[in-house]
Amino acid sequence: MLANIFAFILCCFAITSNIKPIESAGSSSKVTPIQFVNPLYNAWYVYSINRVNTFKEIPIVIEANEENILSKRCNNEEEIQLKIESLGKFENKIQDIQCSFCVITKSNILYLEKLVDKLKSGEPFINYEDTIKRLEEEAKNILQMLMRSNLEIGKWLWIFLLKIVAISQYGDNIIPFIRENPFVDDQLQSGVTSVIEKCMAEKYLPPTAMEYDFISKNISTYHIMIHHLRDTILIHDTFYDRVLAVIEFLYLKPFWHYNTFLFRQIKEVDIDWSETKQRFEHEVVITKRFVENRTWMYKPYGRLDSQLLLVKIIDARIYCYLTVVLHVYEQQLFMLGEQALTDIKDLIINVIAEALNLTAYKDDFLVVLSSELKSGKISDIEHINGILARVRTKANGILNDLNGASSNEIDRLSLNLYEDQLPTYDLLKKIINDFEDYLKEFKSFLPFHYKVFLNFIGVFQYSRLLNRSRLS
Structure with a gap:
């Protein structure tokens, strides 16, 4: 049975305590994700998370063998089952930490609300600078922990940070810059309250968690928890060292004056990007005004149209490239030798893996597609034709959505392929390399991982992730 599992899905779906079936790219049937056989996290991270204190009355304890299985490769079905169970417990531990931090955040919101009023009344910022830096560091640490754990991050944490x-950012200039108190925010306060209530119902927090003096009564647990979190987060990257750069990208500042590569033509296919480009530029103008007017301080989620549009554009380009690659591959199935086909198939699977890695495995369709290519025969014309048809339909669906079409039946992909362009094998390699270069170019344009951006706008699905070892 283990061999059948590996054969069907060598790209290895992740299963979590919140198992969700996903649509197969090839039919209307459901595919339940199977636990990834490779390590999910590094051993130090699992060890450290397991030792973080929380407010839970009965602590979650991950046993030594469970810690070990999360950071090693599985070799048999018994180990896979243990990893599934261990992952469920580990994610419960992460959720437990998040619940405890949410209670801390509730207390900090009240403190910061009063602090801003003091600053607006003229008290010097320097008196509170160290406290604000400490609270910022705590919020960044919990955010980084959740990123590394691939758990979804609630809006409340993003808003708070x-x-x-x-x-x-504004320090002593707070009076002219802050029109009203940013922490008097219904979305933030109600969001934190609803999370705490849910955590209490699920026994992550005691019944007293909503009391105003809960933190002061449990101050030692709070200090130990924050200390453990700080020790756990050992690796800091650009995201955490340059928070302001992150905020600028969350609202797409790098694209305000440069978006050429988003709409660059793919040589082998004609696509009319003009309407999408015009729409994107219109949305960016509104977002720019949203940022420059500092509306983001009061309503961080008041403007996401341009962000959601960007994600669709990147997804469209991924599927357009794949359509071209698979079309040329299908045309040459009976013209290339077995070794050449094998080499090309490996290149295609690798570039899909790059796309999945960039987009944080958010796309179930692409996930299943990778598995089907991996497990299918290299010369099975019906298999490749079926995949190609679905990929082309997917590309057209996104393009039609970008262009405001009410139907997905419009074919917007006009392939420009000529027999005398290049020898077939070289042409395939060139198109695949162009696809890979585009993914690298987009990645290099970002000041931090695309996953952070996807998390902020809420299109990140932790329960469907693959290959967590790359992200931990």
Whole structure:
């Protein structure tokens, strides 16, 4: 049975305590994700998370063998089952930490609300600078922990962090910059309250967690938890060292004056990007005004149209490239030798893996597609034709959505392929390399991982992730 599992899905779906079936790219049937056989996290991270204190009355304890299995490769079905169970417990531990931090955040919101009023009344910022830096560091640490754990991050945490950064950014200039108190925010306060209530219902927090003096009564647990979190987050990258750069990208500042590569033509296919480009530029103008007016301080989620549009554009380009690659591959199935086909198939699977890695495995369709290519025969014309048809339909669906079409039946892909362009094998390699170069170019344009951006706008699906070892 283990061999059948590996044969069907060598790209290895991740299963979590919140198992969700996903649509197969090839039919209407459901495919339940299977636990990834490779390590999910590094051993130090699992060890450290397991030792973080929380407010939970009965602590979650991950046994030594469970810690070990999360950071090693599985060799048999028994180990896979243990990893599934261990992952469920590990994610419960992460959720437990997040619940405890949410209670801390509730207390900090009240403190910061009063602090801003003091600053607006004329008290010097320097008196509170160290405290604000400490609160910012705590929020960044919990955010990084959740990123590394591939758990979804609630809006409440993003809002809280962005508002702390807003205060720390302006310091003594707070009076002219802050029109009203950013922490008097219904979305933030109600979001935190609803999370705490849910955590209490799920026994992550005690019944007293909503009391105003809960943190002061449990101050030692709070200090130990924050200390453990700080020790756990050993690796800091651009995201955490340059929070302001992150905020600028969350609202697409790098694209305000440069978006050429988003709409560059793919040589082998004609696509009319003009309407999408015009729409994107229109949305960016509105977003730019949203940022420059500092509306983001009060309503961090008040403007996401341009961000959601960007994700669709990147997805469209991925499927357009794949359509071209698979079309040329299908045309040459009976013209190339077995070794050449094998080499090309490996290149295609590798470039899909690059796309999945860039987009944080958010796309179930692409996930299943990778598995089908991996497990299918290299010369099975019906298999490749079926995949090609679905990929082309997917590309057209996104393009039609970008162009405001009510139907997905419009074919917007006009292939420009000529027999005398290049020898077939070289042409295939060139198109695949062009695809890979585009992914690298987009990645190099970002000041941090695309996953962070996807998490912020809420299109990141942790329960469907693959290959967590790359992200931990």
